[in-house]
Amino acid sequence: MADLLHIENLTIRHAGLPLVSSVSLSLAPGERVGLIGESGSGKSLTALAAIGLLPEGMTASGSILLAGQQVVGAADRDIVGLRGTTVATIFQEPLTALDPLMRIGDQIAEVLRRRARRDGRPVSRAGIANEVAALMARVALPDPARLARAYPHEMSGGQRQRAAIAMALACRPSLLIADEPTTALDVTTQAEVLKLLEALVREENMALLFISHDLPVVGSAVDRVLVLRAGELVEQGPIGEVFGRPRHPYTQGLVEAARAFDRAIGAAL
Amino acid sequence: MSLIDLDAVSFAYGRGRNVLDGIDLRIDAGRNLGIVGESGSGKTTILRLLLGLARPTSGQISFRGEPLDLGDRSFMRGFRRAVQAVFQDPYSSLDPRQKVADIIAEPLRSLNIDTDIDAAVAEALASVDLPLDAAVRYPHEFSGGQRQRIAIARAIVSQPELVLADEVVSALDLTTRIRIVDLLKSLSERTTLVLVSHDIGFVALLCQDLVILEKGRIVEQGSARDILSAPKHPYTRRLLDSTPRLPDFT
Numbered sequence: 001m002a003d004l005l006h007i008e009n010l011t012i013r014h015a016g017l018p019l020v021s022s023v024s025l026s027l028a029p030g031e032r033v034g035l036i037g038e039s040g041s042g043k044s045l046t047a048l049a050a051i052g053l054l055p056e057g058m059t060a061s062g063s064i065l066l067a068g069q070q071v072v073g074a075a076d077r078d079i080v081g082l083r084g085t086t087v088a089t090i091f092q093e094p095l096t097a098l099d100p101l102m103r104i105g106d107q108i109a110e111v112l113r114r115r116a117r118r119d120g121r122p123v124s125r126a127g128i129a130n131e132v133a134a135l136m137a138r139v140a141l142p143d144p145a146r147l148a149r150a151y152p153h154e155m156s157g158g159q160r161q162r163a164a165i166a167m168a169l170a171c172r173p174s175l176l177i178a179d180e181p182t183t184a185l186d187v188t189t190q191a192e193v194l195k196l197l198e199a200l201v202r203e204e205n206m207a208l209l210f211i212s213h214d215l216p217v218v219g220s221a222v223d224r225v226l227v228l229r230a231g232e233l234v235e236q237g238p239i240g241e242v243f244g245r246p247r248h249p250y251t252q253g254l255v256e257a258a259r260a261f262d263r264a265i266g267a268a269l
Numbered sequence: 270m271s272l273i274d275l276d277a278v279s280f281a282y283g284r285g286r287n288v289l290d291g292i293d294l295r296i297d298a299g300r301n302l303g304i305v306g307e308s309g310s311g312k313t314t315i316l317r318l319l320l321g322l323a324r325p326t327s328g329q330i331s332f333r334g335e336p337l338d339l340g341d342r343s344f345m346r347g348f349r350r351a352v353q354a355v356f357q358d359p360y361s362s363l364d365p366r367q368k369v370a371d372i373i374a375e376p377l378r379s380l381n382i383d384t385d386i387d388a389a390v391a392e393a394l395a396s397v398d399l400p401l402d403a404a405v406r407y408p409h410e411f412s413g414g415q416r417q418r419i420a421i422a423r424a425i426v427s428q429p430e431l432v433l434a435d436e437v438v439s440a441l442d443l444t445t446r447i448r449i450v451d452l453l454k455s456l457s458e459r460t461t462l463v464l465v466s467h468d469i470g471f472v473a474l475l476c477q478d479l480v481i482l483e484k485g486r487i488v489e490q491g492s493a494r495d496i497l498s499a500p501k502h503p504y505t506r507r508l509l510d511s512t513p514r515l516p517d518f519t
Contacts, residue, residue: 038442039413157308186307187467191511213442216513244518255515257447261470262514265497 002068004029004086004175004207005050009062010072012045012054012231019058020045020231029174032201032208034218034239036254037228043211046228047177050209051087052079067174084111085118088168092180094160098152104163105148108132111170135166139196158189162196169200176201179211194221215258219243227251270334271295272351272431272461273319278328280314287326288314290485298430301462303472303493305508306482312465315482316435319463320354321345350380353424357436359416363408369394369419370404376427393422397452414445418452425456432456433463438471450474469512473497481505 005027012020020042027033037043049060052071064071067086071079091097099107109128112135116123136144139162152160161181168176178197182190198221201208212218218225219239226236227250235248246252273296280289289311296302296319306312317323318330321339330337332348339345353376356362363372373390376382391401397418408416417437424432434453438446453462453475466472472479472493479496481489481504488502500506 038444187469187513188307188507188511191513194513214513215443216515219515220513240518243515253444257443258515260447260450261468261474264473265470265509265512265514 003027003065004031004067005209006065007046007050007063010046010049010064011061012042012049012058013061014058018231020049020228022062023228023231023233025226025233025236027175027207027209029207030205031224032210032222034222034225035209035211035228036213036215036218036225038213040230041228042231043213043228044179047089047179047209047211051083051089051177052076053083081118084114084171084173086173087175087177088171088173089177089179090161090164090168090181092183094157094164094184095152097164098160100152103149103151104155105129105132105136108135108148108163108166108170111167115171131170135169136163138169138200139163139166140192141166156189157185158193161185161189161193165193165196165200169204172204173206175207175209177209177211180213181210182217183212183214190217197221215243215254216262227254271297272333274329274331274334275315275318275325276329276331278318278325278330280311280318280323281326288485289318289325292328292487294480294487294490296431296461296463298461300478301457301464301476302478302480303469303476304463304465304480304482305467305469305472307467307508309484310482311485312467312482313435314485316354316433316465319433320352321348346380349376350382350427351430352433353427353429353431354433354435355417355420355424355437357439359413359420359440362420363416365408367407368404369406369408369411372408372419373404373423373426375423380427382427389426390422393426396425396456397422412445414441414449417441417445417449421449421452421456425460429460431461431463433465435465436467437464439466439468446471469508481508 003026007025010020010023011018023046035043048054050064054060060072062072066082069082109132112128112131113123132148133144141147141159141162182193185193210218210221223239225239225242227234229250235242235251243255246255275292275294278292279287281287304312304315318325321337324339370390373393374386377386377389390404394401394403399418438449464472464476476493479493480487483504489496489505500509
């Protein structure tokens with residue numbers, strides 16, 4: 001089957017300087033891939049490039065095929081249709097991803113209406129309301145009827161991220177990009193949201209591109225992982241190989257550091 | 270003797286509900302203490318109380334057995350010399366307009382400590398593994414991890430007995446984080462650390478004792494080894510179960 005996302009020799013430059021250099025990666029439908037790296041590694045830029053949303057002043061070269069459509073050099077009107085249908089993104093900070101002036105239920109409804117419009121499906125007000133309620137239940141938001149009328153600032157961080165996930169699901173994407181989706185959350189909330197994401201990705205058979213600096217979090221969410229450092233791909237492979245027998249000294253350092261924290265609480269296992 | 274005691278301490282902001290409720294804890298010299306909690310647990314408020322930046326609504330805080338009297342200037346000068354702090358965000362905790370030498374020397378100047386300032390700054394820089402020429406540079410010239418080293422140098426320059434560290438590695442990358450842990454480990458040979466953090470793995474690397482906070486109450490406290498090997502409170506167990514670990518692939 002053709003790759004859902006196929007990136008070849010992606011280089012991203014800003015003011016002539018390369019921020020990402022010759023990165024290649026591919027994702028088949030339903031595949032779960034992790035992109036790990038520390039700050040400045042280019043992991044988020046790679047994801048933004050994949051959906052044609054690089055910040056102003058940055059240029060991409062190479063090839064990015066998203067559902068067969070070339071993204072590099074494409075006009076925005078040619079790829080805007082892919083965003084919110086083929087691919088949906090969840091960002092680190094749900095507070096900045098949600099509209100502060102709009103009730104949560106309305107925000108989810110807006111995505112549902114757009115998707116229906118693109119599919120050419122007719123929608124009724126009651127139908128949308130039912131779908132909103134169903135999606136909110138799906139992401140385990142408590143008391144959906146009340147929360148649908150809440151504004152983002154009236155919700156907890158975990159609830160906001162669940163709402164953002166509901167909006168991503170409303171797109172019915174084949175590819176879900178999750179950029180540090182649990183980094184801003186408390187550890188107990190993080191565990192719940194990770195479990196939810198894992199279940200949803202499996203049930204909906206979505207491909208997942210999971211971006212994180214946190215090795216243990218990535219380790220539980222994906223099958224294959226790519227390690228980026230300062231814009232360059234240093235290692236990739238199945239999660240068990242990369243984390244179990246890292247070859248590159250940089251990956252070895254990362255794994256060793258993560259293991260040191262694990263060992264400190266290891267007695268609890 | 271204990272350095273700091275909290276005895277039935279409660280705290281409320283204004284007329285609101287108690288954000289800390291009946292906190293009993295003691296900080297002993299030579300035993301690092303980790304205060305672990307999630308958002309809303311009251312860990313920042315405990316830190317403010319421990320730094321003498323707020324008064325408890327009820328209960329008492331003592332320093333070396335004497336009640337902490339925020340109005341007694343000479344007592345508080347002794348307290349501030351003995352108790353220093355490092356904060357989470359090294360991008361906002363260092364004055365961008367001051368040279369590193371002046372930032373590090375600040376506690377010496379504000380506490381009127383009679384010492385050779387240049388020598389003290391040089392020693393502090395060496396202790397945190399920064400080169401001497403860092404002294405004449407500005408914070409923006411340094412990376413996040415290096416800035417956190419500068420903040421630590423400032424905290425230890427007055428040779429305090431206690432350093433309070435508030436989420437000091439949360440803003441740092443993993444590899445930087447482990448180096449700061451090593452630095453803190455070597456510092457704890459000469460000063461006692463109180464680490465306030467949501468990250469039980471980080472705290473467990475450095476602390477002999479733990480306090481687990483949930484919604485303003487201590488749900489469990491004791492030696493780190495006991496709590497990690499046999500957590501008693503359901504919340505502690507949930508916290509430990511939720512902490513992601515690298516699966517064993519070998």
